[in-house]
Amino acid sequence: MSKTNLKPYLLLITYAGAVFLVVTHLDTIFRQIGWVASVAMPFIIGFVIAFVLNRPYKFFRHRLYEPAFAKIGLPERRQKSLAALLGILTVYFLLFFLLVKLVSSVVPELVSSVRTFSSNLEGYMDEINALMVTLSERFPVDTNFIETINRWWTDLLSRLDEVANTVLPAVWDASMTAANSIYNLFTGFIVSIYLLTGKDKLLLMAKKATYAFLPTRWADYLMHVAHVANRSFGGFLTGQVIDSAIVGVLCFIGMNLLKMPYAMLISLIVGVTNIIPYFGPFIGAAPGVVMLFLTEPIQALWFIILILCIQQFDGNFMSPRIVGSSIGISGVWVLFSIIVGGSLFGIPGMVAGLPTFGMIYVLVREQAHRLLKEKGRDPSDPERPYCEGESCEVEDSLTAVFGKEPPEAK
Numbered sequence: 001m002s003k004t005n006l007k008p009y010l011l012l013i014t015y016a017g018a019v020f021l022v023v024t025h026l027d028t029i030f031r032q033i034g035w036v037a038s039v040a041m042p043f044i045i046g047f048v049i050a051f052v053l054n055r056p057y058k059f060f061r062h063r064l065y066e067p068a069f070a071k072i073g074l075p076e077r078r079q080k081s082l083a084a085l086l087g088i089l090t091v092y093f094l095l096f097f098l099l100v101k102l103v104s105s106v107v108p109e110l111v112s113s114v115r116t117f118s119s120n121l122e123g124y125m126d127e128i129n130a131l132m133v134t135l136s137e138r139f140p141v142d143t144n145f146i147e148t149i150n151r152w153w154t155d156l157l158s159r160l161d162e163v164a165n166t167v168l169p170a171v172w173d174a175s176m177t178a179a180n181s182i183y184n185l186f187t188g189f190i191v192s193i194y195l196l197t198g199k200d201k202l203l204l205m206a207k208k209a210t211y212a213f214l215p216t217r218w219a220d221y222l223m224h225v226a227h228v229a230n231r232s233f234g235g236f237l238t239g240q241v242i243d244s245a246i247v248g249v250l251c252f253i254g255m256n257l258l259k260m261p262y263a264m265l266i267s268l269i270v271g272v273t274n275i276i277p278y279f280g281p282f283i284g285a286a287p288g289v290v291m292l293f294l295t296e297p298i299q300a301l302w303f304i305i306l307i308l309c310i311q312q313f314d315g316n317f318m319s320p321r322i323v324g325s326s327i328g329i330s331g332v333w334v335l336f337s338i339i340v341g342g343s344l345f346g347i348p349g350m351v352a353g354l355p356t357f358g359m360i361y362v363l364v365r366e367q368a369h370r371l372l373k374e375k376g377r378d379p380s381d382p383e384r385p386y387c388e389g390e391s392c393e394v395e396d397s398l399t400a401v402f403g404k405e406p407p408e409a410k
Contacts (some may be wrong), residue, residue, distance in 0.1 A: 030344070041184045046191025050199075053091050055238055057196055061087035088197055229359050237354040243319050244274040247281075247310060254306045260299050262291055270307070274314075276350045277338060281311050333357060 022029065037044065066081035074082070142258035195202070211219045246269020266288035273284030285307045293300035335355060341353020369379040378384040 031141065042187035043191055045184055045188025046195060048197035049188055049192035050236060051234065052241060053095065053192065053196065054199070055234065056094075057087050057091045060090045090194065091196075092193065161396075225359075225363060228362050232355045232359040232362065233352075236358070237351075239319075240275050240277070240351075243314065244271050244280075246318060247271055247274045247314055250310050251306070254310065255303070258299075258302055258306065260292060260303060261295055262288075266291065266303075276347065277354050278334065279338060279342075279350065281307065281314075333361065 061083045065086050066079055067077040069082060101177070207223070210222055214222065248267050251270045252263055252267035255267060260266075270281070270284040270286055273280040276283065285304070288302050288303055288307075292303050337353040337357035338350050341351075343349070343350030345352075372379045372382055376385055
C-alpha cells in the first residue's frame with residue numbers, strides 16, 4: 001500500500017488518539033483551565049469590559065467627536081487622536097457615574113432589605129411552626145411523624161452552636177474572596193482602558209502575526225472566524241446587558257406599585273440573573289418567591305404573576321428588538337448550548353455558551369453550503385441540483401426520469 005493511501009488512515013488514527021486522550025483526561029484539562037483562568041482573571045475581566053464598552057466608545061468617537069472636529073477644521077491626525085481620547089473619557093465617565101449612582105442608591109436599600117429579612121427570619125420560622133401545629137390539629141397524622149419532625153427541629157437548634165463556630169472562618173474566607181474580587185475588578189478596569197486605547201495597534205499586531213506565521217488561506221479564514229465571533233458575542237452580550245437592566249427596572253417598578261417588600265434586593269437579583277438566557281428569569285425569581293412567601297404568601301403569588309408578565313413582554317417584544325437575531329439558531333440548540341456550557345463552566349458557561357455555539361453554528365453552516373455548492377447541490381434543498389441565476393431550470397428526480405412533468409395517475 002502506497003504512502004498516499006496510508007495518509008487518511010494515519011490521520012484518522014491520530015484524530016481518534018487525540019479524542020481519546022482528551023476524553024480520558026477531562027478532569028485534568030478543566031482543572032488546568034480553571035487555574036489559568038484564575039491567574040488571568042484580571043485580563044479576562046478587562047477584556048470583557050472593553051468588549052462591552054467598545055460599541056459606545058465607537059459611537060462617541062466616530063459618530064460624535066470626529067465629525068465635530070472635522071467641521072472645526074482640525075487636521076485629520078489631530079481629529080482621530082482627540083476623538084479617541086474624548087471617547088475613552090466619555091465612556092468611562094458615564095460608567096463610573098452609573099456605578100456611583102447605583103452604589104449610592106442601591107446599596108443602602110439592599111442593606112436595609114437584608115437586615116429586615118434577617119431580623120424577621122425568627123418570626124417567619126415561628127409562623128411556619130405554628131402553621132405546622134395547626135395543620136397537624138386539623139389533619140391528624142401519625143404521631144411518629146410528628147415526633148420525627150420535632151426531633152429534627154431539636155437537632156437543628158442544637159447544631160446552631162456548631163454552626164456558630166464555623167461562622168468566623170466562613171466570614172474570613174468570604175472576606176478574602178471579596179478582597180480578591182475587588183482587586184481583580186479594579187485591575188480589570190485598568191486593563192480595559194489599555195485595551196480600548198490601544199485597540200487599533202493591538203489588532204494591527206495580531207493581523208501582522210497571523211499573516212506572517214500562517215499560510216494566507218488559513219490567515220484569511222482565521223480573520224473571518226474573528227469577525228463572526230465579534231458579531232456573535234458583541235450583538236448578544238451588549239443586547240443582553242441592556243435587556244437585563246430594563247427587566248430589573250420593570251421588576252422594581254412593578255413591585256413598588258404592588259407595595260411588595262424587598263423590591264430593590266429582589267429586582268437586582270432578577271436583573272442580574274436575566275443575563276442567563278432562558279433559565280435566568282426562573283433562577284432569579286426563585287429567591288424572591290421564597291422571601292415573599294415567608295413574609296406574606298399572597299404577595300408571592302402576585303410576584304409570580306408579575307414575573308410572568310414581564311417575561312412575556314421581554315420575550316415577545318423587547319428582547320427580539322434589543323438582542324435581535326444575533327444568534328440565529330433554533331430553540332433546541334439554544335437549550336443544548338446553555339446546558340452544556342453550564343455543565344462545563346457554571347454560570348459563565350451558561351452566559352457564553354449561546355454566542356459560542358452560535359458562532360460555531362454559523363461557521364459550520366457556511367462550510368456546509370460551500371461543500372454542497374462544490375458538489376452541485378442546492379444548499380436550501382440538497383436533493384436538488386444547484387444552479388445560479390433566475391433563468392436556470394432545476395429538474396427534480398422525477399423530471400430526470402420522465403424527461404418532462406410526471407404523468408398523472410389514472
